[in-house]
Amino acid sequence: MPKYSFMLNGKKVDVDAPSDLSVLWALRDKLGVTGPKYGCGINVCKACTSHLDGQEFNPCVTNVEDVAGRKVTTIEGLADGDVLHPVQQAWLEQDVAQCGFCQPGQIMAAVALLKRTKNPTDADIDAIENVCRCGTYFRVRTAIKSAAAKMAASPATTKVVSGSAVPVTTAGASLPTTGATATAAVTGAVALGAAAVVKAMGEQGSAEPA
Amino acid sequence: MPLTDQPTADVAVEGGIDRRRFLTYLVAAPTLAVAVRYGLGADTAFAAIPGTPEPADFQDLGDILILGAKATESMLIQLEMDAKGNVSCALPREEAGQGITTAVTMLIADELDLPMSKVKVTLADARPELLTGQLTGGSNTIRSVYEPVRMAAATMRGTLLAAAAQQLATQVEGLTALDGVITATDGRTVTYADLSSLAADPALFSGSAQPKAKADLTIVGRPQNRVDARAMVTGAFKYTNDLDPVPGALRAMVRRPPTIRGRVDRILNEAAVRALPGVVDLAIVDLSVGAIGDDPVSPRSTGVAVVAKTFGQALDAKEALEVSWLAGPVDPKETDATLRAKLKGIQLPFLTPVVPLVTQAVEGEFYWHFASHAPLETNTAIADVRADGADIWSGTKVPVVAQQTIENEIGVPTKMHVVQGGGSFGRRLFFDGALEAARISKAVGKPVKVMMTRIDDMRHGRARAASLNHIRMTYAAGNVLSMEQRVASVETDFRHGLGEAITAAGSQLNVPAAAVPVSLGGSASFAQTVFLTTVNSPYRFGVTNQLLNELPTTFNTASWRSVYSASARGCEEIMVDELAKAMGKDPAAFRMEFLTDARQRAVLKKVMDLGQWGRAMPRGTAQGIAFHQEYKSMTACLVEIDATNKLDPRVTRATIAADYGLPINPRGLEAQLLGGLTDAISTTLRAGLHLKDGGFLEGSYSQFHYAKQADSPPKVDIFVFPETTGEPGGAGELGVPAAVGAVANAYARATGTKPRSFPIIFPVDFEPFTTGTGSTRVNPR
Numbered sequence A: 001m002p003k004y005s006f007m008l009n010g011k012k013v014d015v016d017a018p019s020d021l022s023v024l025w026a027l028r029d030k031l032g033v034t035g036p037k038y039g040c041g042i043n044v045c046k047a048c049t050s051h052l053d054g055q056e057f058n059p060c061v062t063n064v065e066d067v068a069g070r071k072v073t074t075i076e077g078l079a080d081g082d083v084l085h086p087v088q089q090a091w092l093e094q095d096v097a098q099c100g101f102c103q104p105g106q107i108m109a110a111v112a113l114l115k116r117t118k119n120p121t122d123a124d125i126d127a128i129e130n131v132c133r134c135g136t137y138f139r140v141r142t143a144i145k146s147a148a149a150k151m152a153a154s155p156a157t158t159k160v161v162s163g164s165a166v167p168v169t170t171a172g173a174s175l176p177t178t179g180a181t182a183t184a185a186v187t188g189a190v191a192l193g194a195a196a197v198v199k200a201m202g203e204q205g206s207a208e209p210a
Numbered sequence B: 001m002p003l004t005d006q007p008t009a010d011v012a013v014e015g016g017i018d019r020r021r022f023l024t025y026l027v028a029a030p031t032l033a034v035a036v037r038y039g040l041g042a043d044t045a046f047a048a049i050p051g052t053p054e055p056a057d058f059q060d061l062g063d064i065l066i067l068g069a070k071a072t073e074s075m076l077i078q079l080e081m082d083a084k085g086n087v088s089c090a091l092p093r094e095e096a097g098q099g100i101t102t103a104v105t106m107l108i109a110d111e112l113d114l115p116m117s118k119v120k121v122t123l124a125d126a127r128p129e130l131l132t133g134q135l136t137g138g139s140n141t142i143r144s145v146y147e148p149v150r151m152a153a154a155t156m157r158g159t160l161l162a163a164a165a166q167q168l169a170t171q172v173e174g175l176t177a178l179d180g181v182i183t184a185t186d187g188r189t190v191t192y193a194d195l196s197s198l199a200a201d202p203a204l205f206s207g208s209a210q211p212k213a214k215a216d217l218t219i220v221g222r223p224q225n226r227v228d229a230r231a232m233v234t235g236a237f238k239y240t241n242d243l244d245p246v247p248g249a250l251r252a253m254v255r256r257p258p259t260i261r262g263r264v265d266r267i268l269n270e271a272a273v274r275a276l277p278g279v280v281d282l283a284i285v286d287l288s289v290g291a292i293g294d295d296p297v298s299p300r301s302t303g304v305a306v307v308a309k310t311f312g313q314a315l316d317a318k319e320a321l322e323v324s325w326l327a328g329p330v331d332p333k334e335t336d337a338t339l340r341a342k343l344k345g346i347q348l349p350f351l352t353p354v355v356p357l358v359t360q361a362v363e364g365e366f367y368w369h370f371a372s373h374a375p376l377e378t379n380t381a382i383a384d385v386r387a388d389g390a391d392i393w394s395g396t397k398v399p400v401v402a403q404q405t406i407e408n409e410i411g412v413p414t415k416m417h418v419v420q421g422g423g424s425f426g427r428r429l430f431f432d433g434a435l436e437a438a439r440i441s442k443a444v445g446k447p448v449k450v451m452m453t454r455i456d457d458m459r460h461g462r463a464r465a466a467s468l469n470h471i472r473m474t475y476a477a478g479n480v481l482s483m484e485q486r487v488a489s490v491e492t493d494f495r496h497g498l499g500e501a502i503t504a505a506g507s508q509l510n511v512p513a514a515a516v517p518v519s520l521g522g523s524a525s526f527a528q529t530v531f532l533t534t535v536n537s538p539y540r541f542g543v544t545n546q547l548l549n550e551l552p553t554t555f556n557t558a559s560w561r562s563v564y565s566a567s568a569r570g571c572e573e574i575m576v577d578e579l580a581k582a583m584g585k586d587p588a589a590f591r592m593e594f595l596t597d598a599r600q601r602a603v604l605k606k607v608m609d610l611g612q613w614g615r616a617m618p619r620g621t622a623q624g625i626a627f628h629q630e631y632k633s634m635t636a637c638l639v640e641i642d643a644t645n646k647l648d649p650r651v652t653r654a655t656i657a658a659d660y661g662l663p664i665n666p667r668g669l670e671a672q673l674l675g676g677l678t679d680a681i682s683t684t685l686r687a688g689l690h691l692k693d694g695g696f697l698e699g700s701y702s703q704f705h706y707a708k709q710a711d712s713p714p715k716v717d718i719f720v721f722p723e724t725t726g727e728p729g730g731a732g733e734l735g736v737p738a739a740v741g742a743v744a745n746a747y748a749r750a751t752g753t754k755p756r757s758f759p760i761i762f763p764v765d766f767e768p769f770t771t772g773t774g775s776t777r778v779n780p781r
């Protein structure tokens, strides 16, 4: 069986596989990298969305021979150790995940979008085709806008440390309490609110610019 | 684990739903462990007849399921504290995105004065001793565990305080607890970790403690983020397919018959497929749902399992198989049109006459196509069947039935491990994935990980049953005189029972004769019970009766989030708009007039205010509003739609208000409402399954048009009421029906049409897959 080498989340990996084994199963079944999910296998649901040389791609319809010598980044490679990518941080703050199964793909798609477009419009976000069967779309949208604001506030290197494995009430000050209107319209105000959360966390010593 | 000899206390719970009594135990262990079960006393009748609850005073399906849980004498909830002062609880429920582990973490942490990070809620393996007490459904989780969880945590806290008093040689009175540290009046402190062993001493156990007064709670009722979110956004979270509990487990996929519940005649190219790369074994496997009662007439469905080293290889080999098939039991000429005619034929008649000149009527007939559950994680299970026993891992809502069914069939002691699921929406009430995995593992004599393809999930998995709704409302002189609704539906499969094999095996739940319409002969099936206890008009509409009649079929169906209500109540909300129009009234003002109580009206008023009901809308766009109540919760939804292009409508804004009686986690409840809204937008406008030639055409999300980002509103406001009744109502399913009504009504008003078939926009706008299968070779669009 041929052997293929590529960079996976910053490390060189080798995989023995038939040339047409899809990257999804090479990752999941041969390399034990399970962040990219199977939701359809035919490039429709986008649950497997990852990055190839920095661009989004769908491992389920890409053969392993086609990534040889290239750089593959999955959701596992997005954070810098414990330092989350601002998009992941925004996902926590907006409490996006329900079952969570689509979210690695949603996040990788959002990161790719923000690479292309610093300040995405609603129409740009509408173009994301990732299926969320739990219907979290509005929170996905809010989180993307919040991440865009975060990244604009501290360009290029913005990364936020999340101090706890359990994201809970740190953001309490900015979260609406019971009885308040919970989910605001997506406007600049939300983005500002999110930026304020990062700042508040920073003041508590649990967040810092990387 | 052995218990202390006797329950040491029984206590009536403060603010309890019906003064249920609980027994609290100290569990013998090196560190503190406390368990709670339902007590005897007033509830002896239920406790004495495990598995066949006969609820005398239920009000809704959730009540029935809770009473079902009461049939067990076993420990419903057990909390354990480790030497570091961390508390764990194995919840006998399935988390699949509802946020129940977060809500239970909140309840425990608040009651115990611990930060949430020190509390870990996991999912319990199948616990057969719980009988009917381990079913996740009917929006029953928080309703059923709210009291026992608080009771267990309060008792654990009380025991820690007693231990602290001994340790500090002081009185319990005057001690305060905060963040796992107990402080005496003189300032001396001791931590829960310090006390975790001492507090396990039975001599110190002073019995049950009262849960805190609401005013003393600091976590419950306030928005909290999901406890499992970080693992999800980093890719670290493990679903069944990501687990590796049996090193070396092979990967298996099943080639399914081209027809629903068809079967293998013979494999035509076995040797060639066995020679493909990575292929380890082939086996013909039973695909029927097994001992819980298959269609007794038709032979069992079978398929070919392909066992390989990777899923990619299993997929390719499964595609390469050439099989001669025998047809399944569904009439190969069955289409939506033939099915609809059959449903029409079984529809029960209306009872109230329309008297010309005196009364007027509005009337409508609504067809709902099948809808796939399509959770993003398809059926997945890991099975390790050995000569001496079996272990199965899968996301299931009925682990006890699953375990018992598998054990009976494979003949060795079986342990069903419950794994958090990637969505369910009712799908995981059936455990076909676990059963198939067990059969394959047994057949090939090796541990296997088995996954269903998406196309098989849509064509051979479970679906919401197609139904025909007929509604007539009569009115005269400003009054509504009657509301009659007749639902003729393809049978919804409830053979998963109430959570254990005794009821699943076919015994029907008995309900009081009074609850059953005479026309149905005074005894109702479980389906009738579900219908009668969930579908209720909230309006003062005079003579009101709503009846279900089901068409037995061999389609694979299952409860789909909100079961009958999304379609049945959704249709009623559409007719309410048409009735308001006929009576010359504004749809919102009309609802306000005919709702029956102030709590309902407050919810409706909230969405009208927040959503600016009645604001001027451009041509081709409109607002729509609807109301729904179920499981002691209620909600209203107001949407705006842009239907300038009638064939390409977009919901542009949504406002939702909900009153859950007692919200545990408002942020989680908002998430559930958002999910319900998306389900409603999907199934009302575009997402359904076409039935043709006895099967479904759709095979992926490019064909089953569940909403994507471009279909979902860019502006959503959700309001969760603070505590009203003091009792948590159901949450998981509430959001769908009102949103269905609101979306349909907005579409009707924007386009001047009367929607009668759902989804409204439903062309076959794709080339159906012709291979069976969804391999990587199938062209996606």
Ligand code: FES
Residues within 6 Å of the ligand: A037, A038, A039, A040, A041, A042, A043, A044, A045, A046, A047, A048, A049, A058, A059, A060, A061
């Ligand atoms: S699994 Fe790759 S797009 Fe669906």
Ligand code: FES
Residues within 6 Å of the ligand: A096, A097, A098, A099, A100, A101, A102, A103, A131, A132, A133, A134, A135, A136, B097, B376, B422, B423
């Ligand atoms: S969170 Fe469940 S599919 Fe998106």
